[in-house]
Amino acid sequence: MGEAPAFFVDNLQNGFSNGFGLKSKGFETFTDVGDKTFVIGGANSDSTSSVGIQIYDKSTGKWVIPTVLGTKPKTCKGHSAILLNEDRIMISIRGSTLDDCIWFLEVDTEYVKEQKKDFGTEVVAWSKGVTGEAEKPVVISGPSGVGKGTLINMLMKEFPSMFGFSVSHTTRAPRGMEKNGVHYHFIGRNVMENDIKHGKFLEFASVHGNLYGTSIEAVEAVADSGKRCILDIDVQGARSVRASYLDAVFIFICPPSMRELEERLRARGTETEEQILKRLRNAEAEIEQGKSSGIFDYILYNDNLEECYENLMELLGLGGSAPINQKPSSKVIDPPSNYSVSKINNKMVINFETKEVGNEAKNLIILDVSSLKGGAPGRTRGLKIHAIDLFSDGLNGIHELS
Numbered sequence: 358m359g360e361a362p363a364f365f366v367d368n369l370q371n372g373f374s375n376g377f378g379l380k381s382k383g384f385e386t387f388t389d390v391g392d393k394t395f396v397i398g399g400a401n402s403d404s405t406s407s408v409g410i411q412i413y414d415k416s417t418g419k420w421v422i423p424t425v426l427g428t429k430p431k432t433c434k435g436h437s438a439i440l441l442n443e444d445r446i447m448i449s450i451r452g453s454t455l456d457d458c459i460w461f462l463e464v465d466t467e468y469v470k471e472q473k474k475d476f477g478t479e480v481v482a483w484s485k486g487v488t489g490e491a492e493k494p495v496v497i498s499g500p501s502g503v504g505k506g507t508l509i510n511m512l513m514k515e516f517p518s519m520f521g522f523s524v525s526h527t528t529r530a531p532r533g534m535e536k537n538g539v540h541y542h543f544i545g546r547n548v549m550e551n552d553i554k555h556g557k558f559l560e561f562a563s564v565h566g567n568l569y570g571t572s573i574e575a576v577e578a579v580a581d582s583g584k585r586c587i588l589d590i591d592v593q594g595a596r597s598v599r600a601s602y603l604d605a606v607f608i609f610i611c612p613p614s615m616r617e618l619e620e621r622l623r624a625r626g627t628e629t630e631e632q633i634l635k636r637l638r639n640a641e642a643e644i645e646q647g648k649s650s651g652i653f654d655y656i657l658y659n660d661n662l663e664e665c666y667e668n669l670m671e672l673l674g675l676g677g678s679a680p681i682n683q684k685p686s687s688k689v690i691d692p693p694s695n696y697s698v699s700k701i702n703n704k705m706v707i708n709f710e711t712k713e714v715g716n717e718a719k720n721l722i723i724l725d726v727s728s729l730k731g732g733a734p735g736r737t738r739g740l741k742i743h744a745i746d747l748f749s750d751g752l753n754g755i756h757e758l759s
């Protein structure tokens with residue numbers, strides 16, 4: 358059965374009075390969820406940089422500006438909004454490519470309910486809709502100097518199209534050869550603490566006196582590129598990831614002895630004597646936790662580097678002849694500005710018309726949202742997209758895009 362079409366934003370122009378006594382600065386949609394109306398669009402003061410959100414509470418007659426979590430879609434020429442499962446609003450963004458046009462604003466999911474308790478405010482969370490699945494991320498932990506970076510580099514060098522590194526944020530200073538955005542995102546403590554407060558991090562920990570953390574975006578960006586994500590994080594971080602929504606493989610790297618660990622740290626020559634001693638002191642506790650905490654699925658000893666690397670490859674299913682990485686097909690449609698969205702059972706139908714020379718075409722994109730997985734924070738995966746060309750002489754073809 359067809360349901361009422363989504364709100365069409367074409368009707369809304371600059372300066373439109375929305376009936377709530379609110380002066381609109383841009384395109385907006387209004388979606389009712391229980392007692393609340395979610396106004397999504399350009400009414401926020403920061404609407405120049407992203408899509409703004411306000412909530413009208415019908416029971417109190419008051420406007421609320423919610424805490425907005427997650428990476429937001431960029432400001433757009435318009436969008437359509439449609440409520441799904443009473444807990445999230447699907448937004449299709451106009452004038453963007455197909456791999457960036459479907460977003461979800463979670464308004465009453467389990468995740469949002471939990472965050473509301475923590476923040477003590479109204480909370481909404483953005484999640485980008487993406488097609489396809491990514492392989493389980495790999496979390497690698499171990500004491501400083503054990504060889505985590507060396508092993509990860511070997512893996513990335515041998516299988517560049519298969520693995521992607523989750524670039525962490527840290528408040529520590531860069532070492533000589535380290536590049537911002539490649540080895541770490543080097544960041545000030547205040548900025549990082551603020552980002553943590555706003556839910557941008559999957560995990561964070563204070564390690565050897567500095568703050569380190571994995572942003573949700575760092576992990577999701579790797580998955581978006583179709584690669585398997587590798588995280589190099591400490592044991593506290595691994596524990597947090599274990600407790601998070603992320604389903605990963607956990608590997609702990611052990612040194613053959615404390616003496617060998619000390620020699621490697623000194624030979625690397627990147628720390629001061631004081632920093633080396635601090636790292637060695639922390640190493641004992643890390644090794645004990647790594648071996649006994651039940652966090653890790655596998656423990657590898659890095660005595661002989663080549664042997665350890667072989668064992669790591671074996672664990673990751675790369676022993677013998679390694680499979681060739683299959684990149685997802687990347688057919689992209691740029692939906693034109695005139696389209697409407699409606700909902701039929703679990704399927705969203707995006708309907709638009711195009712004019713080609715000598716041929717008028719009506720195109721449909723059908724989104725199957727029945728197999729959505731995950732959600733905020735970050736990405737909603739499992740979106741199935743079919744494109745149908747309906748030319749004047751009838752059905753022309755159906756293309757499976759995911």
Ligand SMILES: Nc1nc2c(ncn2[C@@H]2O[C@H](COP(=O)(O)OP(=O)(O)O)[C@@H](O)[C@H]2O)c(=O)[nH]1
Binds near residue numbers: 500525589594
């Ligand atoms: N929890 C957490 N730990 C991290 C993160 N990034 C790096 N680390 C850990 O921080 C520790 C110090 O890293 P680093 O300063 O690069 O020194 P290194 O381990 O001696 O090379 C290591 O145990 C890393 O695994 C992160 O995003 N989160």
Ligand SMILES: Nc1ncnc2c1ncn2[C@@H]1O[C@H](COP(=O)(O)OP(=O)(O)O)[C@@H](O)[C@H]1O
Binds near residue numbers: 502508621660662663
């Ligand atoms: N199996 C090994 N045998 C000898 N030296 C190693 C081995 N693995 C790594 N190293 C060396 O030890 C030092 C520390 O390794 P690194 O990868 O930086 O450790 P981590 O990232 O765990 O801090 C580096 O100089 C590296 O070349």
